[in-house]
Amino acid sequence: MSNLAVNLALGLTEKSGVSRLTLTDFRNYAHLRINANLAPVIITGENGTGKTNILEAISFLTPGRGMRGARLADIKRITPALVTDEYSPTEIAAVNWAVSATVVKNNDETEIGTAVEKSAREEEDDIRSFDRRIVKINGQKTTSQSELGKYISAIWLTPQMDRLFRGGSQPRRSFLDRLVYAFDVEHAKRTANFEHLYKEWYQLLKNNGATGGRIDHGWLDSLEENMAGLGVAIAAARRELIARLNTFIEHEPDDVFPNVMLELDGSIEKLLDSMPAIDVEDHYRQKLCSQRRNVLYNDYVDGVNRTDFKVYYRRKHMPAELCSTGEQKSLLISIILAQTKCQTLDKGFSPVLLLDEVVAHLDDIKREALLEKIRELGIQAWITSTDAGLFKSLANDAQFLTVKNNAVFG
Ligand SMILES: Nc1ncnc2c1ncn2[C@@H]1O[C@H](COP(=O)(O)OP(=O)(O)O)[C@@H](O)[C@H]1O
Numbered sequence: 001m002s003n004l005a006v007n008l009a010l011g012l013t014e015k016s017g018v019s020r021l022t023l024t025d026f027r028n029y030a031h032l033r034i035n036a037n038l039a040p041v042i043i044t045g046e047n048g049t050g051k052t053n054i055l056e057a058i059s060f061l062t063p064g065r066g067m068r069g070a071r072l073a074d075i076k077r078i079t080p081a082l083v084t085d086e087y088s089p090t091e092i093a094a095v096n097w098a099v100s101a102t103v104v105k106n107n108d109e110t111e112i113g114t115a116v117e118k119s120a121r122e123e124e125d126d127i128r129s130f131d132r133r134i135v136k137i138n139g140q141k142t143t144s145q146s147e148l149g150k151y152i153s154a155i156w157l158t159p160q161m162d163r164l165f166r167g168g169s170q171p172r173r174s175f176l177d178r179l180v181y182a183f184d185v186e187h188a189k190r191t192a193n194f195e196h197l198y199k200e201w202y203q204l205l206k207n208n209g210a211t212g213g214r215i216d217h218g219w220l221d222s223l224e225e226n227m228a229g230l231g232v233a234i235a236a237a238r239r240e241l242i243a244r245l246n247t248f249i250e251h252e253p254d255d256v257f258p259n260v261m262l263e264l265d266g267s268i269e270k271l272l273d274s275m276p277a278i279d280v281e282d283h284y285r286q287k288l289c290s291q292r293r294n295v296l297y298n299d300y301v302d303g304v305n306r307t308d309f310k311v312y313y314r315r316k317h318m319p320a321e322l323c324s325t326g327e328q329k330s331l332l333i334s335i336i337l338a339q340t341k342c343q344t345l346d347k348g349f350s351p352v353l354l355l356d357e358v359v360a361h362l363d364d365i366k367r368e369a370l371l372e373k374i375r376e377l378g379i380q381a382w383i384t385s386t387d388a389g390l391f392k393s394l395a396n397d398a399q400f401l402t403v404k405n406n407a408v409f410g
């Protein structure tokens with residue numbers, strides 16, 4: 001499809017996004033309600049006023065731990081009154097947080113609510129309580145967070161992601177997996193289930209090594225079989241996304257946001273190049289079995305939990321980790337824009353962009369190019385900044401909000 005055709009097709013798509021956002025005891029907000037337009041929403045305010053917290057709340061409308069990867073217990077509002085000499089964790093625990101929203105997908109409205117709930121778990125003759133995130137869709141409690149993917153999808157860019165290409169592979173892997181959710185809502189469930197089974201398998205081996213007790217081989221075998229099945233499905237979905245995005249990007253203009261080339265570096269993904277999935281599954285199961293000792297000796301267990309997501313600056317054939325900080329940011333923006341377009345064209349609904357302090361670090365040309373692209377795409381993008389003056393070009397297109405004293409002014 002030519003670029004003009006892509007833009008035309010995108011322009012015709014109906015709007016999606018968050019039209020109402022309500023926070024209760026969430027971070028610094030006791031109560032906050034925002035009625036938002038399905039357009040760019042610019043949030044400005046001084047440092048520490050609660051701009052990022054609003055974006056984080058929106059990220060909780062998608063599966064996972066939100067854009068800060070926070071512990072659920074850290075999110076509930078800590079009030080000054082509670083942080084005194086009489087500070088008691090139980091008192092804080094009584095304050096619960098919730099995010100509720102009206103989300104729009106191609107003109108259809110859905111009510112989404114998420115909150116934490118205290119649950120009890122029996123553990124070695126002890127009852128422990130723990131926090132669990134619950135999700136309600138149109139008032140009905142759902143068993144799986146992945147259901148959220150049917151109503152809203154979000155992509156975020158945060159200052160922490162400036163180091164995405166330089167550190168360990170885990171944040172790159174979750175970035176990639178979140179991109180996959182948009183095309184395959186089951187992917188969120190599969191990755192969560194895999195992680196759960198992996199922990200169980202790991203603990204079983206670790207505890208057994210420590211006590212020298214008899215190991216339940218039947219249980220291990222069954223965990224490995226399930227992990228292999230899920231793992232191959234995870235690998236296949238990742239491969240599909242990478243292929244889809246690479247094909248899409250080939251036809252994209254290579255402008256101030258340089259085109260990328262994406263690659264997967266993972267043993268299970270690689271096997272899918274040369275073998276049918278059913279054989280890879282078998283292979284993976286054996287691989288897990290042969291790695292049981294690794295849990296005790298060197299802690300290295302290979303598989304889809306180790307896959308890396310490699311990004312290259314296409315024109316320069318340069319791995320992203322060797323690019324300058326500014327180039328790395330541009331490459332990330334490039335991926336996000338490609339995903340947004342690709343998703344809007346293929347799935348018929350656009351993601352919400354959460355851009356935390358992104359524009360402050362771009363030069364004038366790049367900033368204006370990004371704002372123009374967002375305007376052209378007609379999507380909802382929540383953008384934070386300390387400087388409202390940077391958004392003059394969106395004066396007629398965006399909604400401007402200011403954050404002050406734990407409240408938002410329109
Ligand atoms: N659980 C919490 N309860 C109350 N306030 C919190 C909580 N967690 C973070 N905060 C406060 O939120 C503020 C940071 O908000 P943030 O959205 O990151 O600011 P910014 O506007 O700079 O993006 C800090 O002042 C911090 O103390």
Ligand SMILES: [Mg+2]
Nearest residue numbers: 051052356357
């Ligand atoms: Mg911030």
